[in-house]
Amino acid sequence: MPDSRPELLTLGQDLLPYPESPAERTRWIKRLRPERALIDHEQPVAVFVEREPNAQGELEEVLTVFLATRECPWHCLMCDLWKHTSTSPPKVGAIPRQIEQALTNFPNVKTIKLYNSGSFFDPQSIRPQEDKEIAQLLSRFSRVIVESHPLLIGDRARRFRDQLGGQLEIAVGLETVDEPTLEKLNKRVTLGDFERMARWMEIEWIDLRTFILVRSPFQSEESGRIWACRSIDFAIDSLGAKVASLIPTRGGNGALELLSKQGLFSPPKLESLESAIAYGLNRGGCRIFADVWNLELLTECSFCFPTRRERLQIINQTQRIPPAALCAHCGSNPQ
Ligand code: SF4
Ligand SMILES: [Zn+2]
Numbered sequence: 001m002p003d004s005r006p007e008l009l010t011l012g013q014d015l016l017p018y019p020e021s022p023a024e025r026t027r028w029i030k031r032l033r034p035e036r037a038l039i040d041h042e043q044p045v046a047v048f049v050e051r052e053p054n055a056q057g058e059l060e061e062v063l064t065v066f067l068a069t070r071e072c073p074w075h076c077l078m079c080d081l082w083k084h085t086s087t088s089p090p091k092v093g094a095i096p097r098q099i100e101q102a103l104t105n106f107p108n109v110k111t112i113k114l115y116n117s118g119s120f121f122d123p124q125s126i127r128p129q130e131d132k133e134i135a136q137l138l139s140r141f142s143r144v145i146v147e148s149h150p151l152l153i154g155d156r157a158r159r160f161r162d163q164l165g166g167q168l169e170i171a172v173g174l175e176t177v178d179e180p181t182l183e184k185l186n187k188r189v190t191l192g193d194f195e196r197m198a199r200w201m202e203i204e205w206i207d208l209r210t211f212i213l214v215r216s217p218f219q220s221e222e223s224g225r226i227w228a229c230r231s232i233d234f235a236i237d238s239l240g241a242k243v244a245s246l247i248p249t250r251g252g253n254g255a256l257e258l259l260s261k262q263g264l265f266s267p268p269k270l271e272s273l274e275s276a277i278a279y280g281l282n283r284g285g286c287r288i289f290a291d292v293w294n295l296e297l298l299t300e301c302s303f304c305f306p307t308r309r310e311r312l313q314i315i316n317q318t319q320r321i322p323p324a325a326l327c328a329h330c331g332s333n334p335q
Helices: 022-031 094-103 128-137 155-163 180-184 191-203 219-238 255-259 272-282 305-318
Strands: 046-054 059-066 113-115 143-149 165-176 207-214 241-249 287-290
Touching: 046 305, 094 128, 128 155, 143 155, 155 165, 155 191, 165 219, 165 241, 191 207, 191 241, 219 241, 219 272, 219 305, 241 272, 272 287, 272 305, 287 305
Parallel strands: 059 113, 113 143, 143 165, 165 207, 207 241, 241 287
Antiparallel strands: 046 059
């Protein structure tokens, strides 16, 4: 195996097969990365308010904060979150200062998503000794949503829960329940790990939100749609998730571009996302959302795209499926 010099990949890199071992996969994924963005540990990457229905069906404002911090120690095949992270941890106090800044202009919002492009419970990203100060800053929120890899959810999450004034919810990337594909994603987690995590969270009164990929790498359009639906079933029936958020797998991290050249990855069509959310809402059991970021990459039809995008936003906010019109240009007929 060649060493890690990136120039070695430029010659015949289309032929480099996806490795079998996790360590080699990590090297393969990292070598293909494009440049990361420059981030400042004194400022959050993004702060905005979105509207999302709560468990009672009431539409409420959610303050969403992307903290600038060190990158996640895992290297999942489809992940591009590292682009807005650093290679070193922030200085002591930087994360609480980012949170203070983020809260300044939104005094009345009661739910917060505090995302850090990795795991809140990763000590290299968010220092455990800062949890108490962070919890105090968040004391006015009735719900605090953080994200984490399943293997980092444990005693620290319990202590953080006890320090908060509101309900703790943890968002976890379930990705897919297609086990051979899950293994290839390099997340280094099994469905059994998810089940153990969910049982622990239920006992600890911590709510679970899941992220589910629509058409993972190595899946066809049809199998991607079917596995997204099975993943919704697993999230609800086996994990007791309160939310399943459907993420169309998109390129842009280098690794997926190479898999695409090898015929092993394509983003899903818009209709697969539409049919997966319709499936989830028809079966019921938890709130289902479709991620609409960069949705234009999923269809080439500019005639029906604006209507279909708006329809998905309506579905997200109402959790109901409005009728859809047949597109005279591309023939799509959303479910
Ligand atoms: S665990 Fe999450 S943040 Fe970390 S590499 Fe995987 S998908 Fe990205
Ligand atoms: Zn169309």
